[in-house]
Amino acid sequence: MASLAPGAHDQPVKLVLKRKREADDTDSKDDDQQDDDHQDEGDATNEPKSVVPDDYDLSDDGDEETEVRDDEENTIEEVSDIPTHDDSAEPFPKCAIYDDDVKAIKERIAAISQQVLDKLEEHGCLSLKSYTSKAQKLCNFPETPKMRIAILGCAGAGKSSLLNAITGKADLAKSLSGGQSCTCVPTEYQDTFPGQTLDFAASFSYLKPEGVKRQLRETIKDYNTFAFEVEYDWDEETRMSAKRAHANALRVLRTLFSDNPRFASKNATVGYMKTMYTQQDSLLDELATSCERKLKHTVIRDYTTYHEAKTLAKLRNRIDPLMNSTGTFDEPSLWPLLRHVTIGVRNSRVLDKVTLVDLPGISDTNQSRVELTYEFIRSCNYIWIVAPIGRVVDDATVFQLLSRYGKVSSKGMLCVICTHSDDGIIAQENKLVNMFKQEDQDVEPFVVLSDRMKAKKSEITALKAQIAKVQKKKMRATKQQMLDVREEEQRIKDLTREFAQLESERFAFLVQTRNAMVTEQLQDAMQSHLPVDHVLEVHCISNSHYAALNRNGIRGPRLTAETTGIPRLRANTIALMAPQLLTTLEKYITFEVKSMLGDLDVLLSTASTDRRVEVLALADQPRVKLRAMVDARISSHARNIETMAEGTLQPAMPEASRAALEQLAKKERKHPSTVMAFIRKDGNHQTKLCPKESWNENFMKPLRDVVVSSLDSLRVTRAQLTEALESGVVGSLKMFKKNLEGI
Numbered sequence: 062m063a064s065l066a067p068g069a070h071d072q073p074v075k076l077v078l079k080r081k082r083e084a085d086d087t088d089s090k091d092d093d094q095q096d097d098d099h100q101d102e103g104d105a106t107n108e109p110k111s112v113v114p115d116d117y118d119l120s121d122d123g124d125e126e127t128e129v130r131d132d133e134e135n136t137i138e139e140v141s142d143i144p145t146h147d148d149s150a151e152p153f154p155k156c157a158i159y160d161d162d163v164k165a166i167k168e169r170i171a172a173i174s175q176q177v178l179d180k181l182e183e184h185g186c187l188s189l190k191s192y193t194s195k196a197q198k199l200c201n202f203p204e205t206p207k208m209r210i211a212i213l214g215c216a217g218a219g220k221s222s223l224l225n226a227i228t229g230k231a232d233l234a235k236s237l238s239g240g241q242s243c244t245c246v247p248t249e250y251q252d253t254f255p256g257q258t259l260d261f262a263a264s265f266s267y268l269k270p271e272g273v274k275r276q277l278r279e280t281i282k283d284y285n286t287f288a289f290e291v292e293y294d295w296d297e298e299t300r301m302s303a304k305r306a307h308a309n310a311l312r313v314l315r316t317l318f319s320d321n322p323r324f325a326s327k328n329a330t331v332g333y334m335k336t337m338y339t340q341q342d343s344l345l346d347e348l349a350t351s352c353e354r355k356l357k358h359t360v361i362r363d364y365t366t367y368h369e370a371k372t373l374a375k376l377r378n379r380i381d382p383l384m385n386s387t388g389t390f391d392e393p394s395l396w397p398l399l400r401h402v403t404i405g406v407r408n409s410r411v412l413d414k415v416t417l418v419d420l421p422g423i424s425d426t427n428q429s430r431v432e433l434t435y436e437f438i439r440s441c442n443y444i445w446i447v448a449p450i451g452r453v454v455d456d457a458t459v460f461q462l463l464s465r466y467g468k469v470s471s472k473g474m475l476c477v478i479c480t481h482s483d484d485g486i487i488a489q490e491n492k493l494v495n496m497f498k499q500e501d502q503d504v505e506p507f508v509v510l511s512d513r514m515k516a517k518k519s520e521i522t523a524l525k526a527q528i529a530k531v532q533k534k535k536m537r538a539t540k541q542q543m544l545d546v547r548e549e550e551q552r553i554k555d556l557t558r559e560f561a562q563l564e565s566e567r568f569a570f571l572v573q574t575r576n577a578m579v580t581e582q583l584q585d586a587m588q589s590h591l592p593v594d595h596v597l598e599v600h601c602i603s604n605s606h607y608a609a610l611n612r613n614g615i616r617g618p619r620l621t622a623e624t625t626g627i628p629r630l631r632a633n634t635i636a637l638m639a640p641q642l643l644t645t646l647e648k649y650i651t652f653e654v655k656s657m658l659g660d661l662d663v664l665l666s667t668a669s670t671d672r673r674v675e676v677l678a679l680a681d682q683p684r685v686k687l688r689a690m691v692d693a694r695i696s697s698h699a700r701n702i703e704t705m706a707e708g709t710l711q712p713a714m715p716e717a718s719r720a721a722l723e724q725l726a727k728k729e730r731k732h733p734s735t736v737m738a739f740i741r742k743d744g745n746h747q748t749k750l751c752p753k754e755s756w757n758e759n760f761m762k763p764l765r766d767v768v769v770s771s772l773d774s775l776r777v778t779r780a781q782l783t784e785a786l787e788s789g790v791v792g793s794l795k796m797f798k799k800n801l802e803g804i
Contacts, residue, residue: 146610146622148229148410154632156639158646167202170650174199177661195657203653205645207251208415208637211438214447215422215458219480222604223447224250224417226627227634228409231608232373234419246384247401247437251416254405259369261376262405265383267356267364268398272429274349276398279429281341281348284310286741288331289338294734313397318351319390352398359395400433411631414638422458438466443474443637450479450575450601454582461755463597467590468769476598477587478630479579483603483620486571493571502574510567517560524549524556561618568618576601576626592769600633602626695786705778709771710764717763724759 153159178196214220221234228250254262268276287307291300311330318324323333337344360366366383370376384396406412418441420434438444444466448456459477466475486493497504528549531542580599587597606620607627622628728736739756 146607148628148631151410151628151631154636154639156636156643158639158642159635163646166650167646170654171200171202174654174657177657192657192661199649199654199657203645203649205638205641208443208641209418209441210415210443210445210634210637211418211420211441212445212447213420213422213434213438213458213462215456218447218449219604220419220447222608223478223480223602224419226602226604226607226625227417227631228406228411230373230406230409233404233406246396246399247421247433248419249401249403249416250412250419251403251405252409252412253407254367254403257369257405257407259371260407261371261373262367262369263376263380264403264405265366265368265380266400266403267360267395268400269364270349270353272400273352273356273398274345275429277345277348277352280310280313280397281345283307284314284334285338285341288334292734292737294732295738296734299734299738314348315390316394317355317397318348318393320393321351352395355393355395356398364400401437411634414635423461444476446475446477447480448477449481449484450579451481451484453477453479453579454586459583459587461758463587463590464758467587467597468592469765476600477583479576479583479599479601480604482572482576482601482626483568483606486568486575487617490571493575497574497578500578502578504574506570507567510563510570514560514563514567517556517563521553521556521560524553565618565620569620569624572603572620573624600626600630602630697782701782702775702779705775709775710767713764713767717767720763721760724756728756 157163174196178193178200181193181196212220212223224234225231233250234248254264283306287303291303295303311327314330314334315324315327322329324330334344356364368376368379370379380402382394384399384402411417418437420437421430423431423434444462446459446462448459453459463475463477494504494507497507528546531546580601583599584597591597603620603625604627606615607622607625609615609619610622610625728739
């Protein structure tokens, strides 16, 4: 793409003008030195140097001339305006709970609770102690359980940069995922921990004994597969995959047991693993016992540790040794036994509303880690699938996750985030435009912007030629010529800015047009994995251009904050919590505060102290009985759902079994090495020849289809049971109210 790079077309202009007075020469030298120092700083906002000194006296006789000298040069440099953005200034999404009037209502209700508390504490009556405690609690708006968003994607997809951008905390994920271990450990990013005093904190949760044993079993399996069980007919891809798993297993063993002479060196480890190949159960027990001993010695309690720091850098210094392998194996490290890490961050608009869970990929060679990922997915309310925009339509992870969760997720609970939306735009400009034409995309804005850029460039070139002409003549310049040069320089400066703006607009057009095209292609390709009335939610973002806002990091055209897609995604994320927050507010006002005021009204309307005690005792009955009643109804609800699920699946079992046997017959016709590869990887083998195939998913598809077809009826039943629960609770409360009124 034609681009006016800084200084690319600048011609040196050498004019030295006669000074008004000798003293000004010294001032000018100082100014020149300051300009040189400013340029050395690498500031992208350097002003173009004028060929006319600012201190030249333009009031002298207009016929006075100066000579042109070749020993001084000034160049015209491009002015690069760095776009700025403050995420804290972004407006909240248009949801009722974020409206200023609703915020005022919350404050007024809390003030009422505070007034009640003040009056109760003023009287200090012991019989009112429970109401004092309740009023104190209601002075603060109750916490709403935060939504949990699972983030999945392969290495290099841009998950870390996405986390940094969406949280508004530069280097947050980078600071905490510098080593290989973080790619296989779930990491949660949340608001502050209860009692957290500093800005950043980290909690480490380690595997418990049964989890440790399973992890070690997988590690031993990965090591032995390549070391002792390689088949002659393995293709190169299968061999390399097994080799990588073997190397990782070797690293894990040496990391955990470097204090054991049997694992003190690579040769020692290889020799001992060869000796124990036929005694794998004994080896597993030995290693599990050693790990349990290390955990008890190192971890404080409940298999967790906790750290706080004022800055990310300080937190990293504390936790990196716990998360990363140094590669030296000087002393044992427990990072392979980490179950998950939780990071507490203060003052993040997004983390104040949701918890982001960065998960390992489902294509991990370690099956125990894959199952841990699925366990965390089940604990989340939403799923973000992250993939580079250039390969998102054919991405295996996108396909597998959508095929597994697409039809069982509610609308809006799953979306695909396409990263690197700026990638390849400049290098493939002509190719993209031709592709847009083939896809019937409107390219007229691109043509118009290109023509305007050519016109600006031509004008800049002509002005520079005029300045160069003055230089070549070696003439004595008149004041009018000097004024003309100054005007031409200012015009070049203005045109350069205009050119850069047009270039950025054209760049943004290409980015947004490709975003729209890829979104449409992805939605069409994945529609079969979604319910009929659902449309896949897609966000296209540029992490690199968002990160470059407020600083110099990208040469050439830049995207604005809005065209990076990050503010839109952030607003969408914050909006996810709006319904739950509104429900909490309704419960807070309608039930909790109103209930407290009603109880106090009944209490204060009773004149006799003895009768007040009786009223208090009777008012406590609902609190005692309601919990047991609700628990009983919830248990009944769960039993009914379980019964319905069994009733739905049992009739489908014969047909599902038949379909599974048909799948098995198809698999048996595959090459023996392919069959063995799937068996070794528990049905999740993946190669370039079969990048989107999971035998487990194939076998379970008939049953999954039955569940999907029954979801609507299950939701109706759940709604009916919830309605019955609500009616029962309301009826019981009415009965208690009637009893109170009869006292």
